[in-house]
Amino acid sequence: MRLSAAISFSLLLVPAVVQAAPAEPPVGQIVKLWVRPSGDAERKYVQVDLSVKPKIEVTREDIQYPGEKLKYRGVYLRSLLEAMERNGRSDLVLLHFANGMAVPLPIDDLEVLKTIDPFVATELQVNNLWISAFPMVIKQGAEGRDVRPLKFGRNKVVVATKAHPHTAKAAQADGFSPFFYCDSLIGIEFVRSAEWYKQFDLARTDGEKAGFAVFKSHCQFCHSVREVGGRYGIDFFKPNPVVERIGVQGLYLHVRYRDRDAPEKGQMMPFFKDVTKDDVTALHAWLTLVTGARPVPYVVP
């Protein structure tokens, strides 16, 4: 083939083969909602595009930007919940974030909803200008050095209180809130609370029951067991059960204190001053049980 013919031949081919890939919307622009199906049934998603939702303006405190109240534009989480037909069966939502945090929120408890009342902000006012690039949250004591700070996509959830119905009062008083570690909201999963927690609740002895309570109040937001729970930290079962490589003492030290060089290492796990040796002994017993037993499937009768 002569050169010119080769070129025109290839020109003919090019437009047919090159196709623009459909652009993915930026993280946090779309929030997916679904009711967790019972057993193996298929998930059906409803998508909410925050960029086309009518916005309201609020002035609010936010635990991630402590100090002054700021002006935000966005939507209340409770108004997003209305996009989902839930047949009156779900009483809990699991708020899923881009970084793997999973925060449960009871939706039938109006008192709790009113107290926490998360606001899904898409814009923030800075110096009288509306911006959609939310400032990063740098881990305290690790300014500039943290390898895993919180970066936001197109939304951030604004919560003013450290109160949460599942966390321990002592941990709250010490400043712990799962919302502190959340980046952008990407999913809202509707579940039945009793059946959801049944997946973890194999405990028979008082010790095991106490251990499950520690998991529920302190760990579930970030950690999972067999991928049920948060994905921010490790799974306690996969690739190998955590109790096979960490004893009670090791777990206690890990939960209660952090490494001196944790900021340099970019470790994001908070430490809990309110967790006692007895709590960790119970937690270890529960972890041994739950990672050794067969998983309990999520089934709604």
Ligand code: HEC
């Ligand atoms: C805010 C999120 C968060 C919470 C809450 C949390 N963790 Fe973690 N955890 C992490 C992250 C992230 C890691 C990975 C290491 C790191 O970045 O610190 C981790 C690591 C771990 C490890 C692995 C240590 C190793 O050597 O591999 C264990 C064990 C652990 N967490 C146990 C717990 C227990 C038990 C609780 C509850 C009492 C808990 N975590 C609560 C985020 C969390």
